[in-house]
Amino acid sequence: MKIAIRGFIGGVQQFDERLDVSESGDELEALAEKHALALLAKPGGDKHMLEVEFLEEPDPLQRFFRFGTDPAGMVAPIGVRL
Numbered sequence: 001m002k003i004a005i006r007g008f009i010g011g012v013q014q015f016d017e018r019l020d021v022s023e024s025g026d027e028l029e030a031l032a033e034k035h036a037l038a039l040l041a042k043p044g045g046d047k048h049m050l051e052v053e054f055l056e057e058p059d060p061l062q063r064f065f066r067f068g069t070d071p072a073g074m075v076a077p078i079g080v081r082l
Contacts, residue, residue: 003019007039010070036048050067
C-alpha cells in the first residue's frame with residue numbers, strides 16, 4: 001500500500017516522504033517512531049504532529065491518521081495520558 005508520512009513542527013511542514021508498505025502494515029510502528037524522533041531532534045520539536053496518509057484510501061475520513069503533541073492540525077484530537 002502507498003502512504004505518505006509528513007512531519008510538522010508548529011504547523012510548518014518539515015518533511016513529506018512517500019513509501020510503499022506491506023498490506024499488513026507491520027512496519028508502520030517503526031516508521032512512525034523514526035519520524036517522531038526526527039521531529040523531536042529539531043528545534044521546536046516539542047510541538048509536533050505526524051500525519052500518515054493512506055494514498056489509496058478513497059474515504060477522506062479514513063485516509064488520514066495524525067498524532068503528536070500539537071493538536072492544532074488535527075481533527076477532533078483526543079488527549080492520551082502516558
